[in-house]
């Protein structure tokens with residue numbers, strides 16, 4: 001499985017493209033516009049230059065040579081692994097999987113989604129090959145974090161799961177855990193209510209953002225506090241994942257607090273827009 005496509009070259013897609021190319025795969029990234037394609041390439045260049053400066057790779061240029069950024073989905077026809085990493089929006093992902101089913105010609109291609117919370121079954125059943133549709137959920141930042149959640153739906157074949165495991169562990173050098181096809185899988189089902197509780201605590205004036213985060217860093221040895229983590233994930237993505245969890249389980253602990261909704265409406269999305277719970281320079 002040497003030919004890889006990543007659909008969406010944002011925060012996650014560019015990371016998945018990077019680790020795939022660093023493993024020697026030929027990678028096509030598909031973005032939705034020329035401007036977004038340029039931004040994706042910029043993200044890849046910056047990250048690879050950082051990896052080179054830290055001595056993690058020999059040459060950013062030689063890894064970049066393995067990556068092509070396109071705006072036409074037809075470019076992925078010959079791919080053996082396709083990882084979807086577009087916005088966390090069920091309608092957008094459903095529309096994309098329908099198109100991928102038409103476009104991808106390799107008969108045993110794996111059609112994977114990096115979704116954080118949308119049931120894989122919803123994406124599988126809109127294709128003619130749900131046995132080949134699986135969740136391959138990476139963590140942010142992809143070049144740094146080792147974990148991948150493998151999420152077969154009820155219709156995913158054992159062969160697809162085994163080949164996916166072989167790709168993420170054998171080729172990309174990640175470590176996989178197996179999850180059932182439930183919104184949030186393992187990590188987000190635990191992490192998102194924790195972040196939402198921190199937002200509620202801040203919103204109610206219980207403590208400042210800095211003190212909430214310092215509390216968890218110094219008192220529970222977390223590498224960063226929950227509000228800084230929400231800024232890193234992106235507040236739009238945090239809200240979207242909370243909504244999928246709420247939709248699935250109908251538990252108040254998954255309900256997005258009003259402050260999170262207002263910040264997303266205001267475009268205060270965290271690091272990627274320069275302001276969230278903190279301001280970034």
Ligand code: NAI
Pocket residue numbers: 007008009010011012013030031032033036085086087088089092096114115116117137138139140232233234237
């Ligand atoms: P992002 O907003 O940084 O990137 C999404 C990219 O998809 C954008 O560059 C956008 O131009 C592109 N896009 C949108 N529609 C498209 C289409 N139809 N065709 C091609 N490109 C399209 O979002 P991010 O954070 O990278 O998230 C992507 C996916 O990864 C979501 O499903 C999210 O839930 C998941 N995820 C996010 C994590 C995070 O920490 N942000 C962690 C793990 C998974």
